[in-house]
Structure formats: C-alpha cells, structure tokens
Amino acid sequence: MTTPAPDPVKNPLRDSTFLRACRGETTDHVPLWFMRQAGRSLPEYRAVREGTAMLESCFKPDMVVEITMQPVRRYGVDAAIFFSDIVVPLKAIGVDLDIVAGTGPVVADPIRSREQLEQLRPVEDSDVEPITQAVKALVGELGSTPLIGFAGAPFTLASYLVEGGPSKDHLATKRLMYSDPDLWHDLAGRLAVIAGGFLRQQVLAGASAIQLFDSWTGALSLADYQEFVAPHSAAALAAVEDLDVPRIHFGVGTGELLGAMGDVGADVVGVDWRVPLDEAVKRIAPGKAVQGNLDPAFLFTPEEVYTRRAAQIIEAGRAANGHVFNLGHGVPPSTDPDALKRLTDFVHGYERV
Numbered sequence: 001m002t003t004p005a006p007d008p009v010k011n012p013l014r015d016s017t018f019l020r021a022c023r024g025e026t027t028d029h030v031p032l033w034f035m036r037q038a039g040r041s042l043p044e045y046r047a048v049r050e051g052t053a054m055l056e057s058c059f060k061p062d063m064v065v066e067i068t069m070q071p072v073r074r075y076g077v078d079a080a081i082f083f084s085d086i087v088v089p090l091k092a093i094g095v096d097l098d099i100v101a102g103t104g105p106v107v108a109d110p111i112r113s114r115e116q117l118e119q120l121r122p123v124e125d126s127d128v129e130p131i132t133q134a135v136k137a138l139v140g141e142l143g144s145t146p147l148i149g150f151a152g153a154p155f156t157l158a159s160y161l162v163e164g165g166p167s168k169d170h171l172a173t174k175r176l177m178y179s180d181p182d183l184w185h186d187l188a189g190r191l192a193v194i195a196g197g198f199l200r201q202q203v204l205a206g207a208s209a210i211q212l213f214d215s216w217t218g219a220l221s222l223a224d225y226q227e228f229v230a231p232h233s234a235a236a237l238a239a240v241e242d243l244d245v246p247r248i249h250f251g252v253g254t255g256e257l258l259g260a261m262g263d264v265g266a267d268v269v270g271v272d273w274r275v276p277l278d279e280a281v282k283r284i285a286p287g288k289a290v291q292g293n294l295d296p297a298f299l300f301t302p303e304e305v306y307t308r309r310a311a312q313i314i315e316a317g318r319a320a321n322g323h324v325f326n327l328g329h330g331v332p333p334s335t336d337p338d339a340l341k342r343l344t345d346f347v348h349g350y351e352r353v
C-alpha cells in the first residue's frame, strides 16, 4: 500500500537552480552537490560522530539534521543529500546487518534461500519514524536549499544481502541471478518495494528530489541488466512518479548501461568519470538531464588542474538538457574540504556565454 500524494502536489522549491537544472530549464549557474559530501572528509562530521556507531547515528534525528547541514554551510552547495545509508530501510525492518567502519555494510546471514526472503517486507511508516522526523526538521532548516532523499537500487542492495558484505566481482549475486532466476526476481521485487516505499516516505516528509543509487550494477552486461535489473529499478522509481520530484539514477562503471538506466524512469542520469558528458548524452534518450562527472582523484591535484577539468565538464554538459555538476563517485574520506570549497566557488562563478 502506498500513501496517496497530498493534493495539490507542488514542490515549493521547484524554481531553485538545482530543480530547474534537473528539469532541463535554464539557470544562471550550473548547480552542484557532491555525493558523500556529508562524511569523514569533514572534521565537524568526525567530531559529531565520535562515539556513535554509523547506523545508530542514522536513527538519531538531531544528528542526521546536523550532519546533513554541515556541507551545505561549509560549501554553499545547491542541494543537500540526506545523511543516511542505503541499508537503513533494511535495518529498519529488522534485517541483521551492521556498517563496519572502513568496510561498509556487513550482513549476518547472507541470502541463499527462499525462506530468507520472508523478512524482506515493505517498510511501514512506523519503522522509519526517526528518518521522516529528520527530513521534516531538515526542510525547515534548509530553507531554499532542496533536500535529496535516496535509496539503494535492488541490484546494489541485493549484492550486499547475497554476498554478506562488499564485493568486487559480485560472484555470489550473479550465481544466484543466473542459476535461480525465480528466486532472484522475488528478491529484487521485494527490494524494489522497500526502496520505492522508502523514497516515497522521504518525499512525503518533504524531500525535493530523490536519487536511486545502483552503485554496483555496472558489473552487468546490458542484456543482463535489462532482464534481471531494469524491471525492478523501474518499479522502485515508479513509486514516486506521481510526486513533483526529479528522479536521479546513478551507478559506477555504467557506460554501457546509461541509456537503459535512463529508460527505467530517471529524469537525471548520473555519469561516472569514464564517459564524457557529451558522449553520455548520445547514449541517453533525449530530454533527460545528466549529473556528474569529475573523477574524485582530481580533488588531490593542484587547483589549476581540477578547475581546468571542471571547466571541460561544464562545457561538455552543455550538450545535455540540464546539467547538475557532481563528482563521478563519492568524496574520498581523505579529501581536503578546502578543495571542495574552491571547486564549488569555481563552478558557481563559471561564465556561461
């Protein structure tokens, strides 16, 4: 059961630079935000998190509000990304998992059989009270800066659940997918309901945009993506289709999948650094915006090196129907925050002629 949209469904920040760019409308600068802008690269984040486990912090509204605000205050980015994690809705419905510092999500009983799917029930509003409370508080705090809600896409969530933790080759996940397609589709279908429901809960609490992270789906061929993943990602994105929010869809190493990832219902397609934006546009159906795509490695180069590359990216982004500047993946924890501040100022000040 999905909660009906309030009436009238109108996003109060729809004229912000970020939301205009997501819809392909003209803006006076290229808006930007950074994936993983809230996190270990910020000393103020490390100070707030001191003594609190990652997952515990995601269920403390005051902490979520403070950590989400930190990069907005420091950099003046055009959007805030909600401080949470892709495994938070799974934790909220009782899946036995943890986030281990320096490793990532670790699942106690990796999924191997149909009986284990029972636990993957839809997320009820009462499961995520602290999250929706944090979204509501943030919307007030952020004022004119839009908040991006997010969820992990079915393939990426399934990878953690099946592997039991981070994986480079996703072997166990692919083995399950290829050898027991019925079990795979049941698993991915349930994860689509969880992800879609969680996105909807964030939007109804006040988030202005959503991003569906399919970080690891670049491990698949286009044909397998279409057969095993696309229908489920489409279902997750369809859960917020009736709401006035742009839907961003991102994965790493997805050059071969960009068109297909747009076709599952994205308004904005996230691009990593491997494909230039003007080439990405040719691979994506017309009318969609793009987001990206500075290689995070540039944050460790002299200012003239990363600003030169940022300028090339802005120029390439002109080929798109809307461009949101971002990194090609998350901010590395060892990044100097001053580099992100200078990059923000450079992108905001870039002359559009």
Ligand code: CP3
Pocket: 034, 035, 036, 037, 038, 039, 040, 049, 054, 081, 082, 083, 084, 085, 086, 087, 099, 100, 101, 102, 103, 104, 105, 150, 156, 213, 215, 330
């Ligand atoms: O600014 C933001 O983006 C903050 C919100 C955010 C986090 N995780 C916080 C976090 C978001 C959007 C995510 C998404 C996420 N989580 C993804 C998709 C994005 C991507 O990077 O591809 C994935 C695959 C995860 C799973 C996950 N959680 C990983 C790989 C890690 C890092 C492990 C490590 O310690 O290096 C986490 C933990 C995590 N999520 C941290 C943060 C700030 C670090 C934990 C800490 O501070 O102790």
